[in-house]
Amino acid sequence: xxxxxxxxxxxxxxxxxxxxxxxxxxxxxxxxxxxxxxxxxxxxxxxxxxxxxxxxxxxxxxxxxxxxxxxxxxxxxxxxxxxxxxxxxxxxxxxxxxxxxxxxxxxxxxxxxxxxxxxxxxxxxxxxxxxxxxxxxxxxxxxxxxxxxxxxxxxxxxxxxxxxxxxxxxxxxxxxxxxxxxxxxxxxxxxxxxxxxxxxxxxxxxxxxxxxxxxxxxxxxxxxxxxxxxxxxxxxxxxxxxxxxxxxxxxxxxxxxxxxxxxxxxxxxxxxxxxxxxxxxxxxxxxxxxxxxxxxxxxxxxxxxxxxxxxxxxxxxxxxxxxxxxxxxxxxxxxxxxxxxxxxxxxxxxxxxxxxxxxxxxxxxxxxxxxxxxxxxxxxxxxxxxxxxxxxxxxxxxxxxxxxxxxxxxxxxxxxxxxxxxxxxxxxxxxxxxxxxxxxxxxxxxxxx
Amino acid sequence: xxxxxxxxxxxxxxxxxxxxxxxxxxxxxxxxxxxxxxxxxxxxxxxxxxxxxxxxxxxxxxxxxxxxxxxxxxxxxxxxxxxxxxxxxxxxxxxxxxxxxxxxxxxxxxxxxxxxxxxxxxxxxxxxxxxxxxxxxxxxxxxxxxxxxxxxxxxxxxxxxxxxxxxxxxxxxxxxxxxxxxxxxxxxxxxxxxxxxxxxxxxxxxxxxxxxxxxxxxxxxxxxxxxxxxxxxxxxxxxxxxxxxxxxxxxxxxxxxxxxxxxxxxxxxxxxxxxxxxxxxxxxxxxxxxxxxxxxxxxxxxxxxxxxxxxxxxxxxxxxxxxxxxxxxxxxxxxxxxxxxxxxxxxxxxxxxxxxxxxxxxxxxxxxxxxxxxxxxxxxxxxxxxxxxxxxxxxxxxxxxxxxxxxxxxxxxxxxxxxxxxxxxxxxxxxxxxxxxxxxxxxxxxxxx
Numbered sequence: 001x002x003x004x005x006x007x008x009x010x011x012x013x014x015x016x017x018x019x020x021x022x023x024x025x026x027x028x029x030x031x032x033x034x035x036x037x038x039x040x041x042x043x044x045x046x047x048x049x050x051x052x053x054x055x056x057x058x059x060x061x062x063x064x065x066x067x068x069x070x071x072x073x074x075x076x077x078x079x080x081x082x083x084x085x086x087x088x089x090x091x092x093x094x095x096x097x098x099x100x101x102x103x104x105x106x107x108x109x110x111x112x113x114x115x116x117x118x119x120x121x122x123x124x125x126x127x128x129x130x131x132x133x134x135x136x137x138x139x140x141x142x143x144x145x146x147x148x149x150x151x152x153x154x155x156x157x158x159x160x161x162x163x164x165x166x167x168x169x170x171x172x173x174x175x176x177x178x179x180x181x182x183x184x185x186x187x188x189x190x191x192x193x194x195x196x197x198x199x200x201x202x203x204x205x206x207x208x209x210x211x212x213x214x215x216x217x218x219x220x221x222x223x224x225x226x227x228x229x230x231x232x233x234x235x236x237x238x239x240x241x242x243x244x245x246x247x248x249x250x251x252x253x254x255x256x257x258x259x260x261x262x263x264x265x266x267x268x269x270x271x272x273x274x275x276x277x278x279x280x281x282x283x284x285x286x287x288x289x290x291x292x293x294x295x296x297x298x299x300x301x302x303x304x305x306x307x308x309x310x311x312x313x314x315x316x317x318x319x320x321x322x323x324x325x326x327x328x329x330x331x332x333x334x335x336x337x338x339x340x341x342x343x344x345x346x347x348x349x350x351x352x353x354x355x356x357x358x359x360x361x362x363x364x365x366x367x368x369x370x371x372x373x374x375x376x377x378x379x380x381x382x383x384x385x386x387x388x389x390x391x392x393x394x395x396x397x398x399x400x401x402x403x404x405x406x407x408x409x410x411x412x413x414x415x416x417x418x419x420x421x422x423x424x425x426x427x428x429x430x431x432x433x434x435x436x437x438x439x440x441x442x443x444x445x446x447x448x449x
Numbered sequence: 450x451x452x453x454x455x456x457x458x459x460x461x462x463x464x465x466x467x468x469x470x471x472x473x474x475x476x477x478x479x480x481x482x483x484x485x486x487x488x489x490x491x492x493x494x495x496x497x498x499x500x501x502x503x504x505x506x507x508x509x510x511x512x513x514x515x516x517x518x519x520x521x522x523x524x525x526x527x528x529x530x531x532x533x534x535x536x537x538x539x540x541x542x543x544x545x546x547x548x549x550x551x552x553x554x555x556x557x558x559x560x561x562x563x564x565x566x567x568x569x570x571x572x573x574x575x576x577x578x579x580x581x582x583x584x585x586x587x588x589x590x591x592x593x594x595x596x597x598x599x600x601x602x603x604x605x606x607x608x609x610x611x612x613x614x615x616x617x618x619x620x621x622x623x624x625x626x627x628x629x630x631x632x633x634x635x636x637x638x639x640x641x642x643x644x645x646x647x648x649x650x651x652x653x654x655x656x657x658x659x660x661x662x663x664x665x666x667x668x669x670x671x672x673x674x675x676x677x678x679x680x681x682x683x684x685x686x687x688x689x690x691x692x693x694x695x696x697x698x699x700x701x702x703x704x705x706x707x708x709x710x711x712x713x714x715x716x717x718x719x720x721x722x723x724x725x726x727x728x729x730x731x732x733x734x735x736x737x738x739x740x741x742x743x744x745x746x747x748x749x750x751x752x753x754x755x756x757x758x759x760x761x762x763x764x765x766x767x768x769x770x771x772x773x774x775x776x777x778x779x780x781x782x783x784x785x786x787x788x789x790x791x792x793x794x795x796x797x798x799x800x801x802x803x804x805x806x807x808x809x810x811x812x813x814x815x816x817x818x819x820x821x822x823x824x825x826x827x828x829x830x831x832x833x834x835x836x837x838x839x840x841x842x843x844x845x846x847x848x849x850x851x852x853x854x855x856x857x858x859x860x861x862x863x864x865x866x867x868x869x870x871x872x873x874x875x876x877x878x879x880x881x882x883x884x885x886x887x888x889x890x891x892x893x894x895x896x897x898x
Binding site for chain 1: 457458461462465488489490491492493494496497498500501621623624625626627
């Protein structure tokens with residue numbers, strides 16, 4: 001075969017020198033790495049060369065296609081209409097899928113959502129859902145398709161058959177500091193979404209110190225590449241840049257975040273969560289053709305949220321996936337750790353900063369997340385913020401509560417959390433969680449929801 | 450231990466961002482990789498990050514020290530005076546050690562030479578010596594020291610105990626395109642030389658299409674780093690830049706190169722070989738204190754070469770290392786492959802170019818070299834040039850002879866060789882093999898020998 005004529009070291013050298021790789025070279029690498037024919041030490045060197053030299057739109061498209069072809073491609077043919085999903089690049093306290101998914105499904109969209117687990121300082125939707133007693137995230141494809149058809153939404157984990165190349169690459173990238181690399185991120189994200197059967201995807205690209213993209217410029221570049229590559233692969237997309245400096249919402253930790261999501265679905269107004277859910281939801285309705293204008297989409301969503309339709313959809317989803325629907329009416333059924341510790345304001349002033357990256361690390365230290373993929377997590381631990389950025393505090397006033405599995409760990413993590421919160425005399429300028437939507441290489445402001 | 454507090458992925462990330470690593474981080478990596486505690490896929494990513502971001506003089510010094518400390522350090526305490534060695538960055542037809550070593554030893558210097566094997570398109574001194582029946586390149590340290598003390602020179606291979614970190618790194622660099630990286634080259638070269646007990650080393654830094662350093666600028670940069678790092682480690686060095694565009698001398702291939710070396714030691718004038726041997730030899734005598742001025746050094750060397758002392762020293766070395774000394778008087782005892790094929794000039798003119806890189810690859814195709822470290826080689830095959838760059842040729846005049854193990858391979862390689870030789874109407878400008886000596890960051894011309 002012509003394929004065997006490639007040399008791994010020559011391909012590395014070509015990328016090192018800044019050359020654009022051919023579709024054949026990229027396909028050869030993806031296949032060889034997935035099958036274990038190219039050793040990991042060559043793949044890690046290759047990925048690092050890509051980190052430094054980048055990939056152009058065509059190369060990234062070839063990479064994405066090869067990663068899709070590394071496994072099975074779901075068609076979900078029994079679901080009518082456009083299947084729309086959402087992907088977030090990962091943040092702290094990001095329980096948006098739990099609110100957004102049922103909300104958008106409640107106005108008629110079909111959402112076959114494939115989610116991930118927490119890794120590093122970012123949490124994962126699957127871990128959050130699994131704090132609901134009985135909830136199963138490992139449905140088979142046929143059952144998954146059935147729930148989406150009947151309920152409108154199901155949320156499961158990636159199966160082994162979907163883009164196995166991504167699992168191989170991600171395992172290496174995670175331990176070699178090549179996660180934060182736009183073409184590799186785009187290949188990873190798009191291959192999974194396309195292979196999972198999505199026709200349209202809304203991207204929530206987190207920007208800030210708590211995210212992989214450190215600022216809006218980096219986020220815009222990633223969004224631009226995502227949009228360009230997706231268009232060559234007939235995937236409809238919309239990319240929204242959002243701020244990730246303080247944690248999203250008021251809770252971090254699995255059961256705590258489910259509880260908070262249910263509260264929002266019941267009408268509690270947590271500003272950033274509501275803004276983000278309605279903004280991303282409107283994009284999903286526009287992509288799926290359920291609404292023709294943003295105003296119309298927002299109206300539909302507000303009605304569904306305030307009228308209880310979204311909460312009802314959440315209940316249906318929990319039940320269809322084997323979870324105990326009674327948690328909706330009685331969130332006390334979600335187990336929360338018993339050792340609590342309050343962090344208080346060291347002085348009077350305004351909360352000027354809550355470092356999302358640090359909070360994410362503290363959540364991991366509490367046991368809510370993992371530093372290695374094989375670790376177990378504790379769904380019951382986490383942090384609840386009583387104050388957010390911009391809130392006024394008196395000296396000694398409680399700002400946050402740590403829920404820990406032991407008093408010692410609670411004490412230690414509360415001390416760390418105190419260091420991650422900055423109080424200032426001046427009120428910080430309020431910043432909306434939504435930065436804007438990327439369109440034609442520019443960041444376009446989105447009017448308030 | 451404090452050591453265990455380092456994280457491989459954090460160190461990679463720091464180097465990726467361009468930070469200078471600490472001595473502790475570098476020592477931790479070298480030790481961990483050598484012991485197999487850091488997996489190869491992280492080491493390859495680390496080395497690629499170093500490839501792109503470089504290392505400053507201090508970091509390179511820490512790297513070198515850590516690599517020395519990864520194994521045993523020979524002291525060779527029974528040898529009086531300064532022990533001087535030579536290191537070449539690798540070329541095609543480079544049999545200089547075979548001439549230079551005995552030549553310099555014959556005027557009283559002590560040369561404990563640690564050499565390598567051929568890999569890729571470059572040949573290795575050990576392979577060449579092993580074409581002498583009985584010659585042993587695997588002497589134990591005590592025997593090695595004894596031969597150097599008695600004869601003045603011995604040439605052996607690196608033992609497993611010397612800088613094992615280099616073997617680990619090199620095996621990875623070779624297959625991940627990170628060989629051509631100055632700090633990694635400097636760490637590799639200096640750690641082996643210092644651990645082998647050398648007090649002074651002359652570097653022959655090959656520059657050109659047939660070498661790792663593609664031009665004099667790259668060579669000068671490597672030399673500058675070598676000199677700076679060596680000085681922090683109390684190693685006396687001199688760095689000479691030399692041209693590697695056409696093969697050195699007239700022969701490429703193991704037995705053929707030994708035969709040519711003996712001819713030069715007997716007084717045959719092969720311009721580039723003699724110029725290079727005398728130039729590097731003079732540097733070795735200056736470093737070892739056997740001569741105070743270059744003119745004096747050159748006079749001693751010319752006398753030794755023309756008076757037969759160098760040839761006699763070669764004979765003593767061969768005998769002391771178990772080889773058959775009769776090859777000196779009767780080079781017919783060196784087995785040369787029987788299938789010969791002549792490459793003729795396609796037109797009249799001048800030999801304008803002989804592509805060393807291509808010639809090296811053809812030698813490998815003939816079986817004279819290896820593409821993987823574990824391959825066997827055929828000492829009897831190779832190429833003999835009857836004409837070199839600048840020589841006038843008539844149409845159909847023989848330019849080179851291929852010595853092959855089979856008629857078919859001879860035919861195929863002769864055709865490849867014809868393509869590697871360019872004939873032009875104009876005589877090319879003659880260029881001396883010596884470019885100059887690097888001193889205080891400048892290339893200093895060296896007067897003719």
